[in-house]
Amino acid sequence: MADLAIRNLVKRYDKTEVLHGISLDVEDGEFVVFVGPSGCGKSTTLRLIAGLEDATQGEIAIGGRVVNNLEPKDRDIAMVFQNYAIYPHMTVRKNIGFGLRTAKMSKADKEARIDEVAGILGMTDLLARKPSQLSGGQRQRVAIGRAMVRDPAVFLFDEPLSNLDAQLRTQMRLEIKKLHQRVGNTIIFVTHDQVEAMTMADRIVIMKDGHIQQVGTPAEVYHKPANTFVARFIGAPSMNMLSGTVTNGALRMASGSTLELGDNLPEGRDVTVGVRPEDLHPGDGPALVRGPVTVREPLGHETLIYVGTEGQEVIAKADGRTPPQVGEEVTLTAAVDTLHIFDAATGEALR
Amino acid sequence: MTATEIRPTTDALLKTEAPKKPANMGQILRWMLLFLGGVAMVMPIAYMISTSLKWPHEVYNLKLIPDEPHIENYTYVLEDGRFYWWFVNSMIIAVITTVCNVIFDSLVGYTLCKFRFPGRYIVFIAILSTLMIPTEMLVIPWYLMSQQFGWLDSYWGIMFPGLMTAFGTFLMKQFFETVPDDFIEAARIDGLNELQIWWTVAMPLVKPALAALAIFVFLGNWTAFIWPLIVTNSVEMYTLPVGLSSFGDEADVAWELIMTGAAISTIPTLIVFLIFQRYIIQGVVMAGLKG
Numbered sequence: 001m002a003d004l005a006i007r008n009l010v011k012r013y014d015k016t017e018v019l020h021g022i023s024l025d026v027e028d029g030e031f032v033v034f035v036g037p038s039g040c041g042k043s044t045t046l047r048l049i050a051g052l053e054d055a056t057q058g059e060i061a062i063g064g065r066v067v068n069n070l071e072p073k074d075r076d077i078a079m080v081f082q083n084y085a086i087y088p089h090m091t092v093r094k095n096i097g098f099g100l101r102t103a104k105m106s107k108a109d110k111e112a113r114i115d116e117v118a119g120i121l122g123m124t125d126l127l128a129r130k131p132s133q134l135s136g137g138q139r140q141r142v143a144i145g146r147a148m149v150r151d152p153a154v155f156l157f158d159e160p161l162s163n164l165d166a167q168l169r170t171q172m173r174l175e176i177k178k179l180h181q182r183v184g185n186t187i188i189f190v191t192h193d194q195v196e197a198m199t200m201a202d203r204i205v206i207m208k209d210g211h212i213q214q215v216g217t218p219a220e221v222y223h224k225p226a227n228t229f230v231a232r233f234i235g236a237p238s239m240n241m242l243s244g245t246v247t248n249g250a251l252r253m254a255s256g257s258t259l260e261l262g263d264n265l266p267e268g269r270d271v272t273v274g275v276r277p278e279d280l281h282p283g284d285g286p287a288l289v290r291g292p293v294t295v296r297e298p299l300g301h302e303t304l305i306y307v308g309t310e311g312q313e314v315i316a317k318a319d320g321r322t323p324p325q326v327g328e329e330v331t332l333t334a335a336v337d338t339l340h341i342f343d344a345a346t347g348e349a350l351r
Numbered sequence: 352m353t354a355t356e357i358r359p360t361t362d363a364l365l366k367t368e369a370p371k372k373p374a375n376m377g378q379i380l381r382w383m384l385l386f387l388g389g390v391a392m393v394m395p396i397a398y399m400i401s402t403s404l405k406w407p408h409e410v411y412n413l414k415l416i417p418d419e420p421h422i423e424n425y426t427y428v429l430e431d432g433r434f435y436w437w438f439v440n441s442m443i444i445a446v447i448t449t450v451c452n453v454i455f456d457s458l459v460g461y462t463l464c465k466f467r468f469p470g471r472y473i474v475f476i477a478i479l480s481t482l483m484i485p486t487e488m489l490v491i492p493w494y495l496m497s498q499q500f501g502w503l504d505s506y507w508g509i510m511f512p513g514l515m516t517a518f519g520t521f522l523m524k525q526f527f528e529t530v531p532d533d534f535i536e537a538a539r540i541d542g543l544n545e546l547q548i549w550w551t552v553a554m555p556l557v558k559p560a561l562a563a564l565a566i567f568v569f570l571g572n573w574t575a576f577i578w579p580l581i582v583t584n585s586v587e588m589y590t591l592p593v594g595l596s597s598f599g600d601e602a603d604v605a606w607e608l609i610m611t612g613a614a615i616s617t618i619p620t621l622i623v624f625l626i627f628q629r630y631i632i633q634g635v636v637m638a639g640l641k642g
Contacts (some may be wrong), residue, residue, distance in 0.1 A: 016474035046619040050536075050540060050541075052539070052540075053534050071539075072536075072539050072540045073539065073540060073541065073542035073543075077540065078540065079536075079537065079540050081533040081536070081537060082533070083531055083533050084533075085531065085534050085536070085537040087534065087552060087555070087556075088556070089556065089558075090424040098538075098541055099542070101541065101542065101543070102541070102542035102543070103542075146537075146541075215399075
């Protein structure tokens with residue numbers, strides 16, 4: 001086990017810069033998830049940590065040792081790939097034991113270690129099988145086993161669940177989390193799925209266009225998003241974004257209503273008001289939004305309603321039993337302390 | 352009602368549900384073409400075996416079934432000491448060349464496919480461009496080289512031009528493209544060096560290509576004629592095709608003996624094909640990837 005430190009990491013491919021000097025500290029035993037849309041640089045960062053690519057600038061240290069000039073095998077890491085990369089011509093036992101080929105251990109110790117890992121992953125009965133005789137979830141477990149067998153300082157996971165079906169993904173998510181609680185190694189996990197990030201991570205690193213947007217616990221990034229990108233990216237359905245202006249210390253919404261925020265916001269500033277669908281309801285309070293219901297999505301205990309306003313659609317949650325009808329004019333309201341205020345120009349959070 | 356009573360009814364139902372479609376003209380034409388193609392393929396082999404069972408005076412009689420079939424030709428060829436020499440020569444040359452091609456072509460193909468280095472594309476194009484030079488043009492330079500190095504009339508002289516081929520390199524490079532980089536990177540993280548990765552990870556994943564290459568190279572060398580004919584002088588160094596062509600005397604070619612030798616010499620190629628063909632059918636590469 002070890003901590004991981006990244007300092008001003010830059011990666012360029014010819015003239016294209018894909019990582020613009022990112023820095024991050026990961027504590028020993030921490031489960032950190034990198035999340036972001038395609039092309040945000042999360043996988044590149046992982047590959048730089050693994051040593052599969054060379055950093056253009058900056059420093060990567062694992063357990064206090066700078067590893068920039070070390071080969072992947074000397075970095076004390078193990079990686080689980082999106083496509084599993086388990087060797088089809090080898091049995092499960094050989095696949096799991098593959099990482100021990102170069103280890104200075106007796107054959108008996110190696111076999112014992114493979115059996116131990118197979119036991120942890122519940123694969124003891126499958127050791128003699130070839131990958132073609134395994135299901136997707138079992139193959140994924142073999143890939144994890146091959147990484148575990150070497151007991152690395154840092155585990156790297158590159159979107160390992162994205163090829164599994166929804167049910168299996170939920171199951172494997174839980175298994176990986178349990179595994180982390182059991183073995184306690186530092187884990188860096190890359191995904192584009194914010195649900196995976198929220199459910200598994202101790203801390204989430206949200207990336208966009210080669211920059212880190214925010215680092216924080218799942219609760220922090222959900223409740224205190226640093227900017228509109230994070231606010232929209234985390235949470236499903238996405239946060240609603242409405243425009244407003246700060247006038248006389250109060251928030252004047254495009255719907256015409258005025259909300260007393262009680263915060264010192266810069267006077268006259270155009271702002272974006274973010275409100276999560278679960279915080280927005282039909283009601284009698286100050287109107288954030290007024291408009292007709294365009295679509296209803298009943299979920300049983302509640303109903304998602306889409307309300308057309310200001311040339312956009314806002315999503316709100318209504319009661320599951322007596323939701324408004326399609327076409328009905330509704331007033332949507334939210335508690336003032338659930339509102340997120342962002343600078344309209346920069347997108348940065350103002351409170 | 353018993354099962355035996357039901358069966359005729361079911362059969363009748365099946366017949367009425369799926370009536371046989373009458374063959375249309377296009378289908379008939381396709382079958383005809385296939386049949387003609389089949390005949391064109393089989394006839395030379397049939398005539399080879401037929402001729403090997405004929406007496407010399409029957410050879411120019413184009414009857415497929417000989418009047419008096421006999422195996423005297425086989426006895427003669429197998430008892431002729433030269434045939435064994437040629438067989439052994441051909442075997443040594445074809446086996447060594449095949450092994451060398453499988454190793455060298457895949458090494459170069461793998462390097463060109465999986466490593467990024469300056470000039471990689473130029474090297475690849477240079478190798479590919481040699482495919483356009485006909486063997487006939489190369490024979491004289493090869494001969495002069497062999498002469499200068501003292502390789503004339505030796506195994507090394509016969510083998511050296513074919514130990515590595517541009518076609519094999521191209522074939523292997525294309526197949527290594529199908530091996531996902533994840534496999535190679537995973538092995539790199541697991542601590543293997545590049546040569547170990549090539550041998551233990553990449554090579555088993557391209558077994559079908561290796562089998563195809565082995566068949567091509569073995570057949571090519573087993574049947575090679577022009578270069579072995581030019582580079583060998585002594586009868587002991589002849590390969591099978593060169594040796595067989597020397598049967599008979601200056602006045603008359605002994606076709607029945609040549610065909611007998613040819614028939615015997617097809618046996619190893621059949622064995623090679625039977626051994627390797629199953630690897631071609633196996634689609635090994637994809638099995639370790641997402642399900």
